[in-house]
Amino acid sequence: MDNAPIVDFNQNLLSFLDKSPTPFHAVATMRECLEKNDFQKLDELDSWGQLSAGKYYITRNESSLIAFTLGEEDVAETGFKMVGAHTDSPCLKVKPRPERVKHNLVQLGVEVYGGALLNPWFDRDLSMAGRVSYLDSHHELQHTLVDFAKAIATIPSLAIHLDREANKDRTINPQNHLPPIMMQVGDDDSIDFRKLVLQQIKKQSPELDIAKVLDYEICLYDTQSAAITGLDGDFISSARLDNLLSCYIGLHALLNGDATKSNLLVCSDHEEVGSVSTSGAQGSFLESVLLRLSTDIEQHHRMLQRSMMISADNAHAVHPNYSDKHDADHGPKINHGPVIKTNANQRYATNSDTSAYFRQLCEQVNVPVQDFVVRTDMGCGSTIGPITASTLGVKTIDIGVPTFAMHSIRELAGSQDAFMLNNVLTEYFK
Numbered sequence: 464m465d466n467a468p469i470v471d472f473n474q475n476l477l478s479f480l481d482k483s484p485t486p487f488h489a490v491a492t493m494r495e496c497l498e499k500n501d502f503q504k505l506d507e508l509d510s511w512g513q514l515s516a517g518k519y520y521i522t523r524n525e526s527s528l529i530a531f532t533l534g535e536e537d538v539a540e541t542g543f544k545m546v547g548a549h550t551d552s553p554c555l556k557v558k559p560r561p562e563r564v565k566h567n568l569v570q571l572g573v574e575v576y577g578g579a580l581l582n583p584w585f586d587r588d589l590s591m592a593g594r595v596s597y598l599d600s601h602h603e604l605q606h607t608l609v610d611f612a613k614a615i616a617t618i619p620s621l622a623i624h625l626d627r628e629a630n631k632d633r634t635i636n637p638q639n640h641l642p643p644i645m646m647q648v649g650d651d652d653s654i655d656f657r658k659l660v661l662q663q664i665k666k667q668s669p670e671l672d673i674a675k676v677l678d679y680e681i682c683l684y685d686t687q688s689a690a691i692t693g694l695d696g697d698f699i700s701s702a703r704l705d706n707l708l709s710c711y712i713g714l715h716a717l718l719n720g721d722a723t724k725s726n727l728l729v730c731s732d733h734e735e736v737g738s739v740s741t742s743g744a745q746g747s748f749l750e751s752v753l754l755r756l757s758t759d760i761e762q763h764h765r766m767l768q769r770s771m772m773i774s775a776d777n778a779h780a781v782h783p784n785y786s787d788k789h790d791a792d793h794g795p796k797i798n799h800g801p802v803i804k805t806n807a808n809q810r811y812a813t814n815s816d817t818s819a820y821f822r823q824l825c826e827q828v829n830v831p832v833q834d835f836v837v838r839t840d841m842g843c844g845s846t847i848g849p850i851t852a853s854t855l856g857v858k859t860i861d862i863g864v865p866t867f868a869m870h871s872i873r874e875l876a877g878s879q880d881a882f883m884l885n886n887v888l889t890e891y892f893k
Contacts (some may be wrong), residue, residue: 469882472715473691473699476881479711480689480701484592485682486526486550486732487608489707493714493730494522497530500718511755518722521752524732525594525606526550527742529752530717531727538725539762542769543753544891545727545857546716547744547847548709548776549734552702553577553870554682555584555641557591562654563642569654570642571616573683577735580871581635584683587872588614589643593681595660599672607671609664609679614686616643643683685872697798697878704874706734708864709775712885720892734776734847744847750855772859773821773891774812774848775884777876778802778835780865793836795865798877800831801884804846804861812848817860821887828890830883833865 483489498504502518505511520530527550534541558572575581592610599605618641623629635641648654657676664673689701699708713728720726733743740746757763781794795802803818804811825832837843852859864884867875 469879472882472885473878475715476699476708476711477689477691477701480703480707483703483707484590484610484684485594485608485680487594487680488592488610489550489710490522490526490528490730491608493528493530493710494520496714496718502530507751513758514756516723523746523748524740524742526732527730527748529727529729529749530714531752531756532717532720532722532724533756534723534725536725537762538756539765540769541725542766542771543725543727545729545770545772546713546888546891547729547731547749547772547774547851548713549706549732549738549744549847550710550730551577551732551735552705552707553579553735554684555579555643557593557656557679557681557683559678561656564648564652564654567647567650568644569646569648570644571656573637573641573643575637575641576682578870580868581637581641582633583868583872584641585618585620587617588686589616589618589683590614590686591616591681591683593679595664595679595681596677597661597664597673598675598677600674601672602674604677605671605673607664607668607673609660609667609681611663612667616645616683618643687873691878692875693878699876699878699881700873702873704864704866704876705777705869706775708777708866708876708881712864712881712888713775715885716888716892719889724892726892731847738847738850744850745854749851753855767855767857770855770857771817771820772812772848772851772855772857773888774846774851774859774861775888776846776848776861776863777866777869777874778804778833778863779869780867780876782867788838788841790836790838793834795833795835797865797867797875798879799865800833800880801825801862801887802833802835802865804835804863806837806843808843809849810843810845811861812846812852812859813861817858821860821862824891825887828886830887 555573561572563570692700731744733740738744848861
């Protein structure tokens with residue numbers, strides 16, 4: 464088998480992951496790629512009128528994105544083939560007044576965003592990135608992205624000599640134990656985080672007219688680059704695989720799909736905290752765009768009933784050290800193909816109709832498919848799938864790439880699985 468397409472795909476995926484430390488950066492990276500492929504930007508503030516067939520994209524809050532191709536045929540007769548993913552990942556976010564100085568060490572107050580595994584955040588080389596709102600010299604409010612891009616902070620573990628039970632029962636108090644150490648200062652020195660951010664922006668973007676930082680959404684991230692790992696290169700190891708992996712696959716599939724068909728990719732923010740926001744899946748973003756692509760309400764509802772959503776979010780691979788955490792008959796394996804996620808209580812939106820369609824799609828491109836059902840005696844997570852299905856009334860399936868260490872600062876997936884799912888979604892968009 465020719466591995467060159469897989470190698471190229473994975474190298475571009477690694478680059479995308481490294482360029483996207485925050486949802487804002489992920490959207491900026493996707494936007495750049497779309498514009499290189501002749502997608503036209505739309506603004507929600509403008510009147511769109513009746514759009515002609517073509518390629519378009521829209522962003523909201525600079526952290527969510529919808530990209531679509533609009534075919535010549537009436538969408539009421541064809542519907543949209545849609546793929547959904549999310550741009551956010553569990554992380555540590557810097558508080559509005561984060562400055563702390565203890566024992567001549569500058570620390571930052573942080574909040575835990577989403578259901579993060581906290582232990583892996585210790586002893587890592589951390590940097591910071593995010594969106595900054597500032598005033599220019601004309602007192603106009605502006606926004607920009609910032610990325611410190613190098614290791615500037617760490618959260619050191621407590622030495623085992625001071626906690627002999629650390630390997631048995633070390634718990635983490637997020638308020639007390641997670642503030643990272645950023646620098647050392649003298650006894651009488653103070654620190655202003657906003658001034659540090661201002662200095663970094665001037666350093667990375669000297670052309671910007673920036674007078675004062677007003678506010679920010681900045682998070683910490685691991686500086687270790689995404690990589691192909693394993694003795695035979697079997698794995699992809701990276702931060703934010705959940706769910707930038709699906710964002711990249713969906714984007715790649717859309718770009719290589721049939722641009723004369725009505726296809727759509729939506730990448731929403733805030734999934735890890737419930738999707739309740741203007742830019743989350745429970746917000747109005749997708750519904751608003753679809754309404755504006757319809758000539759009237761009758762056409763809109765007919766279009767929805769002919770549409771389908773593939774909700775792509777990572778699935779739990781069966782862990783060899785913890786295989787008892789899985790239903791023995793539903794333990795997806797790394798590099799064995801995409802996973803259909805099913806839950807009787809509708810934590811996933813999959814039903815027999817949508818799962819049969821996806822299985823047929825996988826057969827058409829000779830890609831194996833797996834199943835995940837959580838153990839009956841355990842709780843089940845959820846995705847944007849049920850939210851989209853209930854909000855729009857559109858047929859939906861939840862699928863994903865099998866992954867280890869989900870919600871850790873560094874996750875692990877298969878080096879074959881992303882490419883296999885890409886082939887499936889590209890066929891879907893054709």
